[in-house]
Amino acid sequence: MNEEKETSKKKQMKFSPGTFILGIIVLFALILVFTSFFIVDATEQAVITRFGRYHKTLGSGLQFKLPFGIDKNYNIPVKVVQTEQFGYKTIKGGITNKYSNEMFRESTMLTGDLNIVDVEWIIQYRIVDPSAWLFNVKDKQKTIRDISQSVINTLVGDRAILDVMTTERSNIQNNAVEMMNENFKSLGLGINIITVQLQNVVPPADVQAAFEDVNKASQDMERFINEGLERYNAEIPLAKGVADQQIQIAEGYAINKVNRAQGDVSRFLAVYEEYRKAPAVTRDRLYLEAMEQIFKAKQNTTLVDKELQNILPIKNLGGAQ
Amino acid sequence: MKKFTIGLIIVIAVFIVFLMMGPFYIINEGNQVVVTRFGEIVETHTEAGLYFKIPFIDIVTTYPKLILSIDGDSQRIPTKENQFIIVDTTSRWKISDPALFYQSFKTLEAAYTRLSDVIDSATRTIITQNRLSEIVRSSNLINEEESIDPSIESLSDEATDQISSLINVATKSESVYKGRRHLTNEMAIEAQKMLPQYGIELIDILPRQIKYSDEMTESVYNRMIKERNKVAQAYRSFGEGQKADQLGKLEKDKKRIESEAFRTAQEIKGKADAEASKIYADAFSVDPEFYTFWKSLESYQETIPLFDASFSTSMDYFKYLYNARGR
Numbered sequence: 001m002n003e004e005k006e007t008s009k010k011k012q013m014k015f016s017p018g019t020f021i022l023g024i025i026v027l028f029a030l031i032l033v034f035t036s037f038f039i040v041d042a043t044e045q046a047v048i049t050r051f052g053r054y055h056k057t058l059g060s061g062l063q064f065k066l067p068f069g070i071d072k073n074y075n076i077p078v079k080v081v082q083t084e085q086f087g088y089k090t091i092k093g094g095i096t097n098k099y100s101n102e103m104f105r106e107s108t109m110l111t112g113d114l115n116i117v118d119v120e121w122i123i124q125y126r127i128v129d130p131s132a133w134l135f136n137v138k139d140k141q142k143t144i145r146d147i148s149q150s151v152i153n154t155l156v157g158d159r160a161i162l163d164v165m166t167t168e169r170s171n172i173q174n175n176a177v178e179m180m181n182e183n184f185k186s187l188g189l190g191i192n193i194i195t196v197q198l199q200n201v202v203p204p205a206d207v208q209a210a211f212e213d214v215n216k217a218s219q220d221m222e223r224f225i226n227e228g229l230e231r232y233n234a235e236i237p238l239a240k241g242v243a244d245q246q247i248q249i250a251e252g253y254a255i256n257k258v259n260r261a262q263g264d265v266s267r268f269l270a271v272y273e274e275y276r277k278a279p280a281v282t283r284d285r286l287y288l289e290a291m292e293q294i295f296k297a298k299q300n301t302t303l304v305d306k307e308l309q310n311i312l313p314i315k316n317l318g319g320a321q
Numbered sequence: 322m323k324k325f326t327i328g329l330i331i332v333i334a335v336f337i338v339f340l341m342m343g344p345f346y347i348i349n350e351g352n353q354v355v356v357t358r359f360g361e362i363v364e365t366h367t368e369a370g371l372y373f374k375i376p377f378i379d380i381v382t383t384y385p386k387l388i389l390s391i392d393g394d395s396q397r398i399p400t401k402e403n404q405f406i407i408v409d410t411t412s413r414w415k416i417s418d419p420a421l422f423y424q425s426f427k428t429l430e431a432a433y434t435r436l437s438d439v440i441d442s443a444t445r446t447i448i449t450q451n452r453l454s455e456i457v458r459s460s461n462l463i464n465e466e467e468s469i470d471p472s473i474e475s476l477s478d479e480a481t482d483q484i485s486s487l488i489n490v491a492t493k494s495e496s497v498y499k500g501r502r503h504l505t506n507e508m509a510i511e512a513q514k515m516l517p518q519y520g521i522e523l524i525d526i527l528p529r530q531i532k533y534s535d536e537m538t539e540s541v542y543n544r545m546i547k548e549r550n551k552v553a554q555a556y557r558s559f560g561e562g563q564k565a566d567q568l569g570k571l572e573k574d575k576k577r578i579e580s581e582a583f584r585t586a587q588e589i590k591g592k593a594d595a596e597a598s599k600i601y602a603d604a605f606s607v608d609p610e611f612y613t614f615w616k617s618l619e620s621y622q623e624t625i626p627l628f629d630a631s632f633s634t635s636m637d638y639f640k641y642l643y644n645a646r647g648r
Contacts, residue, residue, distance in 0.1 A: 109531070243579060
């Protein structure tokens with residue numbers, strides 16, 4: 001019994017350092033695994049430094065590095081397009097985005113004709129060189145914003161306010177991409193600007209009314225011009241119609257006149273033809289017929305005897321019975 | 322055996338203590354260090370990697386090797402023509418010589434203060450020497466392109482010419498000889514002059530934003546408003562002018578149309594009258610005496626009934642009234 005106890009105690013004494021060492025080995029192995037394997041997402045690349053020095057860049061997947069902090073990995077999203085907004089800020093992105101453009105500070109700038117304009121814009125970029133991105137520039141986001149602001153200010157400063165708001169927009173965008181990339185390249189930032197997009201380009205709030213009034217004025221101008229044309233169109237076709245009417249009437253008169261003349265003449269000539277054959281008789285007949293017609297047409301006409309000379313015939317002056 | 326174990330343990334312990342004192346240090350990528358021993362600079366390292374030092378005696382000061390940013394203060398600076406503008410600059414710099422930098426500043430904070438002074442002073446120097454347009458613009462692009470207001474594009478060329486001659490009076494901007502880029506380079510050069518003894522390299526100075534001082538902003542707004550008003554006025558008055566022109570044209574065309582119609586009508590009538598006369602004359606001149614007789618009879622029939630007349634029996638018509646032989 002005593003002996004047995006002794007042996008079991010010995011066993012315990014023997015096992016416990018063994019378990020301890022085993023535990024340490026397991027722990028060691030775990031740390032080894034956790035510090036030497038790491039995952040690189042499909043959108044990322046990993047930059048590996050060995051003793052702080054740049055070693056290599058790895059692609060996506062399960063990757064291996066030297067354990068215990070000898071190698072360090074920095075995962076950099078290289079496929080993600082990143083956006084920076086200037087002059088406004090998306091407060092809450094969603095189906096309907098909410099914006100705040102209380103940032104007058106950075107959107108106000110001077111134009112080439114020394115006017116003031118508010119410009120809002122965004123840039124989109126992607127990291128193309130992860131090691132350059134990590135090890136060349138300290139305040140990266142600030143640098144990106146500073147350069148971008150400076151470039152847009154420069155481009156807007158070279159153009160007239162109206163052009164900035166209208167025709168030169170796309171020129172500014174294209175030039176901005178170029179100039180920003182040039183700048184970032186010389187700083188070795190390792191990014192590539194994909195797009196620069198101007199958003200709202202408007203005159204400052206205090207003068208907006210005046211700018212809008214110009215638009216209204218140009219509408220007014222067109223309205224005036226149209227009013228003139230409208231009056232013209234209202235009256236001229238009518239006048240033309242009336243003129244045509246007068247001419248038609250005149251032509252009617254002419255036709256009437258000529259036809260009547262020809263009619264009269266034809267009748268005269270017909271009678272004259274007969275008259276030539278027997279002038280004296282015809283002349284008397286015509287005279288008598290005419291007189292007959294006259295007296296027929298007149299009733300109650302006074303006939304005065306030719307013998308009654310110097311006597312005023314008494315007439316019934318009332319005329320009506 | 323036992324001795325050996327004890328010896329091994331001692332060696333391991335000494336090694337661990339040695340390691341714990343930190344003879345090795347790592348310089349990460351993007352950093353550089355200055356190593357000092359008893360206050361003296363013994364070495365500088367600008368490359369990343371694993372390095373050795375004497376524990377407790379060597380002190381390692383780490384500086385960034387990266388490009389750093391610094392914002393100038395937003396300053397109110399008068400330009401050459403004495404207009405006050407607010408210039409907000411930003412610049413990039415780096416520590417080009419860590420040993421010199423260590424001697425001059427020791428800490429980054431001290432360097433920022435000094436740099437800020439240098440940059441502000443360089444900015445001020447250059448801006449006070451130049452006109453506003455030189456600072457705002459980079460080229461004479463603005464004078465090369467004829468800017469046409471899009472709202473008048475719909476008009477005819479002639480009208481567009483007329484109206485842009487009204488609007489664009491004296492919009493020619495003054496020429497720029499140096500321009501913004503050149504001036505920012507000058508600023509950087511000016512600032513760099515004061516910096517090499519500090520081990521600092523200034524990469525650029527960029528005006529991030531230029532704007533008018535508050536009191537100037539007010540008057541610039543007024544100018545902009547007046548300018549727009551001028552344009553608006555031009556549009557309206559041009560429109561009204563066009564309308565008046567159109568109404569005048571209307572009056573003219575109306576009169577022309579009416580008078581032309583009158584003239585044509587008269588001509589037609591006159592011609593017809595003439596033709597009728599000719600027809601009569603041709604026919605009647607065959608026997609004028611008979612015509613007169615015949616026409617008289619015709620005419621009497623028309624007109625006599627209209628008179629309130631008394632007739633005398635002396636007319637030929639009554640020749641046989643008193644006897645069968647006539648008179």
